[in-house]
Amino acid sequence: MHSVDAVTEQMIRSVLAYAENRLRLDPVPLDRGSRDPAELDAAMAGLLGDEPHNADQVLGVYASVVAPAVISADSPRFLGFIPAAPTKASLLFDMLVSCASIQGTSWLEAAGAIHAENQVLRLIADTAGLPAAAGGCFVSGGSAANLSALVVAREVARRRAGPAAGERRWRVVVSEDAHSSVLSTLRILDVDALTVHTADHRLTGDAVRAAVAADGDPGSLAAIVATAGTTNAGIIDDLDGLAGVARGLGVWFHVDGAYGGAGLFAPSVRARYAGIEHADSLVVDPHKWLFAPFDGVESRRLRLPPDPAGARAAAVVLAVRARGGGLPRCD
Numbered sequence: 260m261h262s263v264d265a266v267t268e269q270m271i272r273s274v275l276a277y278a279e280n281r282l283r284l285d286p287v288p289l290d291r292g293s294r295d296p297a298e299l300d301a302a303m304a305g306l307l308g309d310e311p312h313n314a315d316q317v318l319g320v321y322a323s324v325v326a327p328a329v330i331s332a333d334s335p336r337f338l339g340f341i342p343a344a345p346t347k348a349s350l351l352f353d354m355l356v357s358c359a360s361i362q363g364t365s366w367l368e369a370a371g372a373i374h375a376e377n378q379v380l381r382l383i384a385d386t387a388g389l390p391a392a393a394g395g396c397f398v399s400g401g402s403a404a405n406l407s408a409l410v411v412a413r414e415v416a417r418r419r420a421g422p423a424a425g426e427r428r429w430r431v432v433v434s435e436d437a438h439s440s441v442l443s444t445l446r447i448l449d450v451d452a453l454t455v456h457t458a459d460h461r462l463t464g465d466a467v468r469a470a471v472a473a474d475g476d477p478g479s480l481a482a483i484v485a486t487a488g489t490t491n492a493g494i495i496d497d498l499d500g501l502a503g504v505a506r507g508l509g510v511w512f513h514v515d516g517a518y519g520g521a522g523l524f525a526p527s528v529r530a531r532y533a534g535i536e537h538a539d540s541l542v543v544d545p546h547k548w549l550f551a552p553f554d555g556v557e558s559r560r561l562r563l564p565p566d567p568a569g570a571r572a573a574a575v576v577l578a579v580r581a582r583g584g585g586l587p588r589c590d
């Protein structure tokens with residue numbers, strides 16, 4: 260495993276040549292993600308088993324079967340969904356950190372990687388106007404980030420309500436355009452949605468205020484979830500108005516900027532994000548409009564409100580998609 264023998268030498272040459280060609284493809288072909296499982300079964304039959312295979316043979320199966328059966332999100336013809344749009348530089352560096360088997364498990368083992376993560380996080384937090392105490396972590400994607408943030412939101416609601424709340428069933432205000440991962444999160448957390456409908460699909464402070472007044476049970480609300488860039492239409496909710504309502508109700512304000520959060524870096528649209536600085540938690544997907552690869556970065560910020568029993572610092576969590584990540588700074 261540790262030595263570079265003739266087989267390893269051959270693999271280095273073949274794999275690097277393949278990687279070079281892939282990086283130079285112009286244009287990258289779209290390929291076709293969906294295949295009949297029986298077709299793939301036949302093409303990959305016998306690869307896993309007791310008999311060894313020549314490395315070039317395995318690379319051949321990858322090149323001729325596996326890769327073309329995965330749609331190329333970096334193809335200029337890929338216009339569906341919002342997966343990743345990596346730059347060549349990010350792909351190259353991803354390759355480099357893979358070769359180094361780099362991980363970010365803990366400061367003791369990985370201060371360099373964690374420091375780099377923290378710098379990216381600081382940049383995102385500062386660009387959003389979050390307080391200096393804000394921090395975050397890289398997780399496996401926007402879905403995991405929404406889950407993580409709303410776990411904290413529910414916990415904070417429980418703590419604030421104290422024992423008097425007993426087994427109260429919590430609810431979270433969402434718009435009908437909230438990403439499906441938010442709804443899945445609520446199911447996982449056993450929390451109900453108070454869905455607020457708006458004619459133009461933009462959730463506003465006024466609409467939530469009216470819905471809460473009509474609903475009559477504000478005590479069961481744990482959070483308001485706003486979207487900064489809806490998946491279907493890129494709409495940025497009325498973040499300032501929603502932050503004000505959340506503050507008035509004393510509930511957590513979560514902003515899902517997984518898709519649109521990168522717009523914070525564009526001076527031409529920055530004003531549309533006014534109010535994001537009040538978020539208690541914020542999700543940004545750098546593998547979308549920040550052009551990192553899937554293995555790259557994903558940020559969220561979790562800030563615990565002041566603990567009545569004694570001042571409590573902001574929670575800082577940072578992890579990396581598919582690279583272990585861990586929770587290096589979760590003080």
Ligand SMILES: Cc1ncc(COP(=O)(O)O)c(C=O)c1O
Pocket residue numbers: 341399400401402403405438440486488489490515516517518519544
């Ligand atoms: C608004 C929004 N939130 C969350 C997600 C989920 O992100 P991920 O696919 O990284 O889990 C998406 C994905 O498109 C999204 O558009």
